[in-house]
Amino acid sequence: MNEHQPIHFIWGIVPVFVMLLLWETTARLQWIPGGIFFPPFTTVMAEVGDMLFGGVLIPNFMCSLGRVVAGFISGSLCGISIGILMGWNERANRWFSPIISLLYPIPALGWLPVLMLWIGINEMLPIAIIFICSFFPVLYNSLTGVRQVKPELINAARILGASDLFILQRVVIPLALPNIFTGLKLQSGMAWKVVVASEMVAIPTGIGALMMRAESLVRLDIILVCLMILSVMCLLFEKFFTFLEFKTTGKWR
Amino acid sequence: MPVISLSSITNHICCGTDLQVHDGELLVLAGATGAGKTTLLNVIAGLTSYGGIVRFDGTSVDSLSPSKRNVGYLFQDFALFPHLTVTENIAFGLQARGLDKKIIAQRVSELLVLFKIGPLNNRYPKSLSGGEKQRTALARTLAPHPEILLLDEPFSSLDQRTAKFLRLEIKSLQQKLGLTAVYVTHNQMEAFEMGDRLAVIRNGQIEQIGTPVEILFNPITSAVSELFGAPNIFQCNSIEALDFGLGKANCGSLSLIIPYDGKAVDKIAVFPSGVRLSRHPIETPMPNRLQGIVLDVRLKTPVVLVDIQVNNEKITAEIPSQLWEKTYIKISDPVYATISLKWIRVLTK
Numbered sequence: 001m002n003e004h005q006p007i008h009f010i011w012g013i014v015p016v017f018v019m020l021l022l023w024e025t026t027a028r029l030q031w032i033p034g035g036i037f038f039p040p041f042t043t044v045m046a047e048v049g050d051m052l053f054g055g056v057l058i059p060n061f062m063c064s065l066g067r068v069v070a071g072f073i074s075g076s077l078c079g080i081s082i083g084i085l086m087g088w089n090e091r092a093n094r095w096f097s098p099i100i101s102l103l104y105p106i107p108a109l110g111w112l113p114v115l116m117l118w119i120g121i122n123e124m125l126p127i128a129i130i131f132i133c134s135f136f137p138v139l140y141n142s143l144t145g146v147r148q149v150k151p152e153l154i155n156a157a158r159i160l161g162a163s164d165l166f167i168l169q170r171v172v173i174p175l176a177l178p179n180i181f182t183g184l185k186l187q188s189g190m191a192w193k194v195v196v197a198s199e200m201v202a203i204p205t206g207i208g209a210l211m212m213r214a215e216s217l218v219r220l221d222i223i224l225v226c227l228m229i230l231s232v233m234c235l236l237f238e239k240f241f242t243f244l245e246f247k248t249t250g251k252w253r
Numbered sequence: 254m255p256v257i258s259l260s261s262i263t264n265h266i267c268c269g270t271d272l273q274v275h276d277g278e279l280l281v282l283a284g285a286t287g288a289g290k291t292t293l294l295n296v297i298a299g300l301t302s303y304g305g306i307v308r309f310d311g312t313s314v315d316s317l318s319p320s321k322r323n324v325g326y327l328f329q330d331f332a333l334f335p336h337l338t339v340t341e342n343i344a345f346g347l348q349a350r351g352l353d354k355k356i357i358a359q360r361v362s363e364l365l366v367l368f369k370i371g372p373l374n375n376r377y378p379k380s381l382s383g384g385e386k387q388r389t390a391l392a393r394t395l396a397p398h399p400e401i402l403l404l405d406e407p408f409s410s411l412d413q414r415t416a417k418f419l420r421l422e423i424k425s426l427q428q429k430l431g432l433t434a435v436y437v438t439h440n441q442m443e444a445f446e447m448g449d450r451l452a453v454i455r456n457g458q459i460e461q462i463g464t465p466v467e468i469l470f471n472p473i474t475s476a477v478s479e480l481f482g483a484p485n486i487f488q489c490n491s492i493e494a495l496d497f498g499l500g501k502a503n504c505g506s507l508s509l510i511i512p513y514d515g516k517a518v519d520k521i522a523v524f525p526s527g528v529r530l531s532r533h534p535i536e537t538p539m540p541n542r543l544q545g546i547v548l549d550v551r552l553k554t555p556v557v558l559v560d561i562q563v564n565n566e567k568i569t570a571e572i573p574s575q576l577w578e579k580t581y582i583k584i585s586d587p588v589y590a591t592i593s594l595k596w597i598r599v600l601t602k
Contacts, residue, residue: 155300156332158319160346161397170345174336252336252377 039221044228047221056210061229064195064206067123068233071130072191078131079138080180086139087146087176088168100139108133108194109201116202126198126206133194134187141183145176178253181245188237196230254400254433255309257297262305266292267457269305279427279434281448281465283441283480289457290437291329294403297435298324309401320349325399325432327407331390333378339389340365340374346397364392384415391423395430402427402434408443420446441481441524445469445598453477469522470600484522484598485568492518499540499594506564510540512594516601527596528570530559531589532582541592543568547584561588 020041026032027040039047051057086093086100108129115128149172157167199208207226214222257274266289274280282290295301299319307314314322333342343364347357365371368388378386387407394402404423408416424447427434436447444451445465452462461468461477470486472478487504492513494500500513502521511521529535535542545563557577559570570590572580582588 150332152328152330152332153334155319156326156328156334157345157349158300159298159322159324159326160349160393161320162345162349163320166349170348171334175334249336252379 036218037220039224044221044224048225048228051222051225057225057229060206060210064192064199064208065233067126067206068130068191068195068237071127071195072134072188074127075131075134075191076138076184076187079135079183080142083139083142083180084146084168084173084176087143088172093143100136104136104140109197112198112202121202126195126203129198130191130194133190137187137190138180138183141179142176145179146172148179149175174249177249178245181241181249185238185241185245188241189234192230192234192237196226254431256311257401257433257435258306258308258311259293259296260306260308262293262296262303262307264292264296264301264303267296267303267305270458272452272459272462274433274435275450277428277431277433278449279424279436279447281444281451282435282437282454283439283444283451284454285439285480288454290439290454291405292457293454294326294405294435294437297401298322298326298403300326322401323397323399324401324403325394325397327390327394327402327404329406329409331378331386333381333386333390333393335378338375338377339370339381342378342389343393343396345393350397360396364396368392383411384419387411387415387419391426395426400433402432404434404436406437406439409438409440416443417446423447439480442595444481453480466598466600469598470520482524482526482571483569484524485528487521487523487566489518489521505566507543507566509592509597510594511597511599513599518599519602520600522598522600523568523592524596524598525558525569525571526556527593528568529591529593530561530570530572530580530582531591532580532586534589535591539591539593541594543590543592545588545590547582547586547588550582550584561590563590 024041027038027043032038048057082096086096111132112125112129115125119125119128153171153175154167157171162170195206196208196211199206200212201208203209207229211223211226214220214226254277256276257272259270259272262270262272270289270293272293282293284290292301296303297307299307299314299317299322309322334345337345340361343361344357347360352360362371365374368391370385370388370392373381373385373389378389381389390407407423408419411419420443436443438444438447448465450462451465451468453460453468455476461473463471468477469481469484472481475483478484487507487509489502489504492500492502492511494513494515495510498512498514499510500518502509502511502513502518504521509521509523511518543563545561545568547559548562548567549560551558551560552574555574556571557574559572559577559582561568561570568590
């Protein structure tokens with residue numbers, strides 16, 4: 001296995017490197033007309049340095065990060081809790097299922113005008129949007145995870161003398177983890193996309209707002225820096241949950 | 254250990270089923286697929302809803318949940334918790350009952366030694382072989398000291414050799430611990446090897462109950478007989494003792510070598526699935542080599558039943574359909590038959 005790892009690593013790097021080289025060459029040689037709208041990669045990287053030391057990037061990034069973390073953690077925790085409850089308790093499922101089926105199809109950004117009127121334009125607005133964006137998919141993944149636990153394992157636990165709570169803690173939740181992590185991995189990226197979108201539309205701070213200001217100044221280099229940050233953060237969040245999943249379920253799967 | 258008594262059990266399969274399992278006995282529940290064997294086990298364990306009364310030692314347990322019945326259940330596909338190690342699986346029932354950590358550790362080590370799975374203690378079920386899984390599942394089942402042991406075709410997914418070895422181990426363990434046990438199977442050899450008594454279940458009803466030999470030699474219906482392969486039954490006139498626990502039995506015009514323990518032999522049963530046929534004489538160490546003529550051939554997918562005339566006796570052989578096509582044997586052809594000792598059962602007087 002180990003002798004293949006450098007090959008995998010190289011194949012992860014080489015295409016990106018080729019793409020960046022192509023970008024740099026195309027921009028420098030002005031193969032695409034209107035160079036102002038297509039800055040070279042090195043110019044964008046230089047802008048990263050300027051933005052970092054100029055005190056623009058970090059405050060906006062921290063604003064977005066704080067919103068994503070707050071909205072995603074609260075939305076996911078609620079989604080996991082209610083999903084597990086619905087999967088485990090048929091009565092809870094009967095109560096929640098119709099309501100959730102009605103609300104789930106509404107896109108998270110569709111709530112934006114409603115929430116702007118309900119809670120106003122403040123820090124809570126993007127957090128609430130991310131909460132909604134994370135809540136429903138994580139709920140459905142958790143519900144599916146619980147439902148997929150084989151009934152004979154639950155019966156085996158019952159016969160061995162376990163109470164419902166013990167079975168939930170020691171059998172059902174651990175076995176639902178792979179599904180729960182699938183939801184978290186998908187939605188962690190989505191949370192970043194939603195925060196940027198909501199900042200572009202309604203909130204004056206954060207990466208999305210920075211992009212909108214850059215657009216009005218025709219600073220494509222800044223926009224590209226923001227997009228690269230968005231891309232890296234989506235990837236990092238997904239990798240973080242992949243790592244957590246491996247740590248918690250890797251041994252037995 | 255408790256006597257299990259089921260009275261007028263009704264649910265989606267059973268309709269007024271009665272059954273009694275004696276103290277310390279291993280009762281085999283045999284029947285075709287869908288006959289209600291597992292359902293009856295689930296009724297005893299409290300895993301399915303039912304009407305009627307289940308009593309342990311005369312006390313109704315109908316209001317008790319499965320966790321309070323103190324029953325051990327060995328599931329068909331092991332039902333080991335995949336996210337727990339062998340040790341954690343065995344400890345599960347003890348932890349669920351809130352026992353002290355030291356007591357749990359001591360009991361788990363005892364069972365790891367008893368079932369010879371000590372070296373596997375930190376392994377997860379995915380990395381265990383079928384036999385190792387089965388031992389772990391059995392250790393887990395017995396860890397909380399159940400008074401009743403329910404086994405649902407626990408060896409159906411194992412190879413024959415491992416299954417036979419584990420069957421003997423379970424039987425001796427059940428006797429040693431004096432557990433009252435109910436063992437579900439549709440395998441005739443398992444039923445005869447394991448059971449103190451045998452209950453044949455059909456459409457949710459107990460069709461016949463008795464010792465395996467009683468049922469084999471005196472089936473009350475053709476369905477019961479067919480469940481055990483409709484054995485060839487021969488009345489024995491005389492027996493001559495040979496060495497190595499064998500005897501030469503004269504049954505009508507047949508002379509067969511059979512297992513013999515010195516008691517007078519009344520009848521013998523030869524399972525059709527133990528009769529091998531060939532067009533040519535077979536070079537084999539098997540003691541029973543017979544020559545006959547094919548009388549009739551009946552297709553009963555996935556097997557073919559072949560009646561052959563040997564001297565004045567009729568013997569039925571059961572051959573898998575695929576093999577039968579390759580033998581090119583037809584009605585009235587002369588054939589050679591061999592019968593292995595393990596497919597012969599003896600009824601003593």
